[in-house]
Amino acid sequence: MRAFIESGLTKEEAEELASYQLGKQEFSHPIVKKVLDKVENVIGKRNYSSPSYLSIEKMKNGHEWHTDTGTIGHMKWCNYGLSLLLTKSSGGMFKYKNPDEEYSQDDHYLNIILHSSDEWHKREKAEKGRTVLLMFLN
Numbered sequence: 001m002r003a004f005i006e007s008g009l010t011k012e013e014a015e016e017l018a019s020y021q022l023g024k025q026e027f028s029h030p031i032v033k034k035v036l037d038k039v040e041n042v043i044g045k046r047n048y049s050s051p052s053y054l055s056i057e058k059m060k061n062g063h064e065w066h067t068d069t070g071t072i073g074h075m076k077w078c079n080y081g082l083s084l085l086l087t088k089s090s091g092g093m094f095k096y097k098n099p100d101e102e103y104s105q106d107d108h109y110l111n112i113i114l115h116s117s118d119e120w121h122k123r124e125k126a127e128k129g130r131t132v133l134l135m136f137l138n
Helices: 011-018 030-043
Strands: 002-005 053-059 063-066 080-085 094-096 101-103 112-116 121-123 130-137
Touching (some): 002 030, 030 112, 030 130
Antiparallel strands (some): 002 112, 053 130, 063 121, 080 112, 080 130, 094 101, 094 121
């Protein structure tokens, strides 16, 4: 299952969230809650207690092909993963396998990429780095 949800956040909300150091279970944060409300329109209500977690990732390097259950099966509990780009940069294409699909930085910025944890995906290197909200949901 894959879904692309437009208008996940406003530019101002993304900038505010990008400046935070949120804890792994801060699903009640108002901006995070706004994202979850949109996600729940697709996958229904979820339980966000541990082991579900979120992260604001700031990095330049990409992620190789993987599923969100973990390449060594260390996150078998994960049912859904999502990514919402909070800052713009160049590069950093988000790609799916089988069937192939891709989202540029412009596509991904402020929009939610949601998928079931069995979907193979990767993100290429972003030249100047980027900040993204990631969630892994039980």
